[in-house]
Amino acid sequence: AAPCTHLSVNGQRCELPVDSTALTLLHLLRNDLGLNGPKYGCGLGQCGACTVLVDGVAARACVIPATGVAGRDVTTLEGLAPPGQWHPVQQAFVDEQAAQCGYCLNGMVMMAAALLARQPQPSEADIRRELSHNLCRCGTHLSILRAVQRAAE
């Protein structure tokens, strides 16, 4: 069979560029599709700023080759809620004023949304474990924790 050359991004079919062998998913999203929700932080799969959902599972777009998600469903921050609406996690982050510089928030929100989708009532320990590999250099961890708890209520 011919190799699959498209993917779905926020529900829309997207063709992979012809020469995409060296392209990461993060660069495809940001540079080719103009989706700037996912952030470039470390580029090494370590900080979580670039987190997206692949078939509903949180994944680090900076270390995934674009060709690696051919045929899959990718959701970015932009596609988390219907147009003009916020996902409950986004609303809770605003209500708790959980951002300082905001650079980590894409990853925090995407991780929390994925967690709540599979476990609607996580314990505090569950939330801490889930977000423990997402780095926030401002140190707003307690507000972030409160926001995820609020979204789960």
Ligand code: FES
């Ligand atoms: Fe992808 Fe840091 S930018 S994990």
